[in-house]
Each structure stands twice: as structure tokens, then as C-alpha cells.
Amino acid sequence: MTAHFEPERPATRADDLPWARWGAPRPLPQAALDLLRSAFTLPEQGAPAVPAERVRPAESRLPETARSAFAAALGAEHVHTGDAARLARAGGQSTPDLLRRRAGDASAAPDAVLLPGDAGEVAAVLRVAG
Amino acid sequence: MAVVPYGGGTSVVGGLDALRGEHGSVVTLDLRRLDRMTDLDPVSMTATLEAGLRAPEAEELLRRHGMTLGHVPQSFEHASIGGFAATRSAGQASAGYGRFDAMVTALTVVTPAGTLRLGRAPASAAGPDLRQLFLDGEGALGVITDVTVRVRPVPEVLLDEAWSVPDFAAGTAALRGLAQAGALPTVARLSDELETAIMGSVAGPRPPPGCQLVTCYEGTAETVEARRAAAHRVLTAAGATPLGAGPVAGWREGRFSAPYLRDTLLDAGALAETLETAASWRRLPELYGAVRDALTAALGASGTPPIVMAHVSHAYPDGASLYYTVLAAQAADPVAQWAAAKRAAGDAIVGCGGTITHHHAVGADHRPWMRAETGELGAEVLRAVKRTVDPRGILNPGKLIP
Ligand SMILES: Cc1cc2nc3c(=O)[nH]c(=O)nc-3n(C[C@H](O)[C@H](O)[C@H](O)COP(=O)(O)OP(=O)(O)OC[C@H]3O[C@@H](n4cnc5c(N)ncnc54)[C@H](O)[C@@H]3O)c2cc1C
Numbered sequence: 001m002t003a004h005f006e007p008e009r010p011a012t013r014a015d016d017l018p019w020a021r022w023g024a025p026r027p028l029p030q031a032a033l034d035l036l037r038s039a040f041t042l043p044e045q046g047a048p049a050v051p052a053e054r055v056r057p058a059e060s061r062l063p064e065t066a067r068s069a070f071a072a073a074l075g076a077e078h079v080h081t082g083d084a085a086r087l088a089r090a091g092g093q094s095t096p097d098l099l100r101r102r103a104g105d106a107s108a109a110p111d112a113v114l115l116p117g118d119a120g121e122v123a124a125v126l127r128v129a130g
Numbered sequence: 131m132a133v134v135p136y137g138g139g140t141s142v143v144g145g146l147d148a149l150r151g152e153h154g155s156v157v158t159l160d161l162r163r164l165d166r167m168t169d170l171d172p173v174s175m176t177a178t179l180e181a182g183l184r185a186p187e188a189e190e191l192l193r194r195h196g197m198t199l200g201h202v203p204q205s206f207e208h209a210s211i212g213g214f215a216a217t218r219s220a221g222q223a224s225a226g227y228g229r230f231d232a233m234v235t236a237l238t239v240v241t242p243a244g245t246l247r248l249g250r251a252p253a254s255a256a257g258p259d260l261r262q263l264f265l266d267g268e269g270a271l272g273v274i275t276d277v278t279v280r281v282r283p284v285p286e287v288l289l290d291e292a293w294s295v296p297d298f299a300a301g302t303a304a305l306r307g308l309a310q311a312g313a314l315p316t317v318a319r320l321s322d323e324l325e326t327a328i329m330g331s332v333a334g335p336r337p338p339p340g341c342q343l344v345t346c347y348e349g350t351a352e353t354v355e356a357r358r359a360a361a362h363r364v365l366t367a368a369g370a371t372p373l374g375a376g377p378v379a380g381w382r383e384g385r386f387s388a389p390y391l392r393d394t395l396l397d398a399g400a401l402a403e404t405l406e407t408a409a410s411w412r413r414l415p416e417l418y419g420a421v422r423d424a425l426t427a428a429l430g431a432s433g434t435p436p437i438v439m440a441h442v443s444h445a446y447p448d449g450a451s452l453y454y455t456v457l458a459a460q461a462a463d464p465v466a467q468w469a470a471a472k473r474a475a476g477d478a479i480v481g482c483g484g485t486i487t488h489h490h491a492v493g494a495d496h497r498p499w500m501r502a503e504t505g506e507l508g509a510e511v512l513r514a515v516k517r518t519v520d521p522r523g524i525l526n527p528g529k530l531i532p
Contacts, residue, residue: 003171007169008194009167010165010191011190013165014138014184014186014207014208017138017139017140022392023389023393024390026387026391026394029333032332033398035328035331039457040457040458041459042400046399047397047398047460048397061155062155063154078163089160090148091144092141092143092145092146092493093139094141094142094403094495095468096468097142097144098396099396100465108147110134110158111148111155112155113158113160114160116163117163119164119238119240122161122273122275126241126242126524126525129131129157129242130522
């Protein structure tokens with residue numbers, strides 16, 4: 001016999017990762033900067049990232065039939081083929097991942113982003129994809 | 131079409147690149163909307179959490195009921211429950227709360243061939259443990275949709291203490307003593323000489339020469355006192371000197387800012403990356419030196435001599451992890467620069483009998499060393515599992531499976 005538990009959701013949701021960073025920029029402590037400059041020769045102008053608004057992923061290759069099948073399974077509002085959603089999932093947070101994105105390379109972006117609402121919808125996505 | 135499961139997006143091993151494999155297109159399956167705690171069993175002290183909950187969200191839900199997971203990796207702000215399970219994550223308090231794979235008592239895995247619900251008792255002799263087979267599947271063996279995990283009461287007492295040891299060898303001997311006496315604090319983290327000096331000069335106050343060991347105890351007043359007394363006996367016998375709580379405050383404050391500062395370092399034209407491994411105590415000293423030397427030589431050859439520092443943050447009775455932080459100036463092609471260094475480090479790790487990863491998982495980046503890890507027959511076993519649950523190879527192609 002199991003006592004009934006009413007499912008709960010969090011009151012606030014964690015932020016999504018921004019493009020090619022962990023979060024809003026934070027300055028290095030002066031001591032760390034001094035140490036860096038004494039150990040390495042760093043370019044005067046730094047190595048700034050290509051701004052997010054200048055980066056475009058390649059055209060989505062998702063076939064229209066697949067898009068409508070996903071929309072039928074998840075609701076059209078949970079199937080994203082726009083640039084912003086695809087860029088936001090273009091790889092992880094290793095330094096090479098960040099360096100590529102900072103250089104404006106969005107080749108790790110998917111053709112679409114799907115947001116299933118439960119395990120049944122996950123199974124439905126795998127059926128459509130397979 | 132290929133499908134890449136996506137949790138918090140914090141993979142550091144290329145686990146999320148949308149590789150198409152032999153397929154025409156690739157979609158990312160973001161689990162963010164699987165965001166419920168669907169069960170809390172205060173009798174068994176377990177909770178069932180959906181995969182898309184981020185760590186802070188899961189903690190918020192548990193704390194409403196006076197519970198905690200105690201899983202605090204440095205990626206805490208963004209990483210998800212499903213991602214922890216799919217990569218065998220280890221948190222900073224792993225000595226006290228266990229690695230994530232040790233917390234999971236049951237999980238649901240949706241695969242192209244059907245859905246598995248694994249785990250029905252705290253322990254079982256009903257054949258090999260399939261839960262452990264699907265944990266660390268890294269999106270290539272199925273989509274984890276929920277996990278049932280062991281939870282603990284929110285600790286009544288948090289006690290911090292730093293220690294100084296004369297050198298890294300003395301520090302690892304002290305950690306080994308703690309682990310083998312069953313006296314590990316909830317957090318035990320030993321920095322090598324260089325990390326101690328650099329962290330000290332940045333965070334201040336300047337630490338004494340040698341190596342710094344950060345310890346934290348969490349629990350009830352009684353358990354903390356008992357554990358602390360046991361740890362003190364081992365540490366004092368090992369020649370460690372107590373430094374009080376002060377230096378730990380700096381670590382607590384700074385521990386979640388490192389990923390922000392990495393971005394700032396990249397902005398400044400520096401290269402900053404980390405890598406990790408683990409080995410038996412007997413092999414650890416050789417491994418420690420070999421990886422540092424390999425990184426130093428490879429980056430030196432690129433014309434960018436690095437700073438390489440390390441710490442031990444996960445100790446076991448039979449061995450420990452090593453975690454390296456590498457800083458250098460960026461070369462003209464920093465991706466190729468790091469790839470050469472990473473290759474040298476990976477070869478050194480495998481050559482010294484270490485594991486290619488203690489907790490970051492395999493993804494695409496560690497795949498070249500997987501055969502060294504599992505052997506050819508082991509690799510074939512993994513491929514057979516993959517063929518059974520994912521006959522068309524749609525799940526996260528190019529990752530994990532050698
Ligand atoms: C700054 C920083 C610090 C870190 N510190 C630590 C640390 O202290 N300890 C540690 O262990 N790790 C650490 N990591 C690594 C990383 O956070 C972990 O691997 C984490 O477990 C990944 O969780 P995630 O939700 O972000 O997964 P993601 O990065 O989204 O995915 C990781 C892999 O798992 C797969 N996956 C994700 N969710 C699922 C699912 N529900 N079902 C099946 N497959 C899935 C993905 O396809 C991918 O291959 C750190 C990373 C960063 C960037």
C-alpha cells in the first residue's frame with residue numbers, strides 16, 4: 001500500500017544558459033589578472049566572442065512530414081525550428097564547445113528542438129524519429 | 131533522424147553536439163518540461179524526480195519537505211536530474227552523500243524498442259544490475275524520464291575546517307587514511323602545492339606553504355561531532371595542521387563562480403580548461419605527475435607554456451580522483467591547441483592505469499579511449515545493448531559507444 005502523493009512542481013525555474021557563456025559576465029579579481037599577465041602574454045584587445053546576433057545556424061533540414069508528426073504528438077508550440085531555440089542547444093560547456101561558439105560556429109546546432117511534456121510524449125518522439 | 135537528449139546543457143565531453151550520424155537530420159529532445167516530483171516516500175526516504183528538473187529546482191521541492199539530495203556538483207546552477215543520472219555525476223559532497231549513481235534506486239528509461247522500469251528493491255540478486263547498465267547511458271541507450279533517489283534530512287549542522295599538510299604526498303596519505311578508517315568528512319578536497327598557492331593568492335588570506343585540505347561536515351550535532359573526532363585523529367596523526375574555518379569560506383564563496391570566470395578568461399585571450407581521472411592509491415602518484423607533465427609538454431610545444439594545477443575531491447578506500455585545471459595563453463587556433471593537449475593527457479591517463487573519466491562521462495571527446503577502458507569484448511557488449519534498444523542507431527550517434 002502506498003500513500004498518495006500529489007505531484008509538485010518548483011515555484012521558480014532555473015535560467016537557461018546564454019549563448020556561448022555560463023552567465024552574465026563577471027570580472028576577474030585584480031590578483032588573478034595580475035597573475036595572468038605575469039605568467040602569459042595576452043593580447044591587449046583580448047579575444048572577444050562574435051556577438052550572438054551575428055551567428056546563424058545552417059538552414060534546418062527537418063522534413064516537413066516529420067515536423068507535422070512531432071506537432072501532432074507534442075503540440076505545435078513545443079516544436080521549435082527557429083534560430084534562437086536551435087542556437088541555444090548548439091553543444092555543451094567544454095572549453096572547445098565554448099571556443100567554437102565564440103568564433104561564430106553553430107555547426108553543433110540541431111535541426112529542431114522538441115519539448116515533450118511526459119514520458120509518453122518522449123516515446124512518441126522516438127517513434128516518429130525512428 | 132538522430133535524437134540528442136538534452137538536460138541542463140552542461141556536458142563538458144561533447145555529449146550534446148547534434149551529430150547526424152548516418153541520418154538526414156537531427157533533433158534535440160529537451161527534457162525541461164518533465165519538471166515534477168511525482169513521489170516522496172518519507173518512510174523509505176526516497177523521492178521520484180522527473181528528468182528535466184534542474185538541481186536547484188529539485189532541491190527547492192525536496193526542501194519544502196525538509197529533505198535534500200546533497201548532490202552539489204560545480205554545475206549545480208544549470209545541470210538536470212536526468213543529466214546527473216545519464217553521466218554518473220559526482221558532487222562536491224560525494225564522500226558524505228555518495229555519487230549520483232549510488233543514490234538512484236529506480237529509473238524509467240524510454241528507448242526506441244520500448245520502456246524499461248528498473249529497480250524494485252534497495253538491493254537485489256536477480257541477475258546483473260540493469261539500473262547500472264542504463265545509468266551513464268549518455269543519451270545513447272535511452273531517454274531517462276524519471277529517477278527514484280535516496281534523500282536525506284536537511285542537515286542541522288554545517289561545520290567547515292581547513293587543514294594544511296606539508297606536501298601533496300602527505301595530503302594524499304592523509305586522505306587515504308581518512309577513507310580507509312571510514313572517517314571521511316562530507317566534503318574533503320585536497321589542493322596540490324600550485325593550486326593552494328594560486329587559490330590562496332587570489333582569494334586570500336595567504337595560506338601556509340604546502341597543500342591545503344578543505345573539509346566540511348554535515349549532519350546532526352552527534353554525527354558531525356563523532357565524524358569530526360574520528361577525522362581529527364587521522365589528520366593529526368598524518369601531520370596535518372588545523373587552519374580553522376576561514377579558508378573554507380573562500381572556497382564556499384568561490385566554488386560556483388569558476389565557470390563565470392572561465393568565460394572572462396576566454397574573453398581575455400587565455401585558455402582555461404579542466405580534466406579529471408581516478409586511479410588506485412598505488413598508481414595515483416605516478417598518474418598525478420604523468421598527466422601534469424603531458425599537459426605541460428603538449429602546450430609547451432604549441433608555444434604556450436601552461437599553469438597546471440590539481441586537486442583530489444573524491445576519495446575512496448582504494449583510490450581517488452584527480453582533477454586538473456589548465457591555464458595558458460590562447461594560440462592562434464585554440465581548439466587545435468587544446469585538442470593536442472587533451473590527446474596527450476588522455477594517453478598519459480590510460481598509460482598509467484587511470485580511468486579516462488571519473489565523473490565527466492564519455493560523450494564524443496573520451497570515445498577514442500573507450501576501448502582501452504572496456505577491452506574489445508566489453509565494447510562489443512555495449513554495442514549489443516545499443517542494437518537491442520536502439521536498432522536504428524537514432525539515439526545520440528557518435529557518443530559513448532566505442
Ligand atoms: C562548470 C562545470 C562544472 C561541472 N562540475 C561537475 C561536477 O562537479 N561533477 C560532475 O559530475 N560533473 C560536473 N560537470 C559536468 C556536467 O555538469 C555533468 O556531466 C552533468 O551531470 C550533466 O548534466 P546536464 O543535465 O547538464 O546534462 P547535459 O549536459 O544536458 O547532457 C549530458 C549527457 O547526458 C545526456 N542526457 C541528458 N539528459 C538525459 C536524459 N534525461 N536521458 C538520457 N540522456 C540524457 C545527453 O545526451 C548528454 O550526452 C561540470 C560541468 C561544467 C560546465
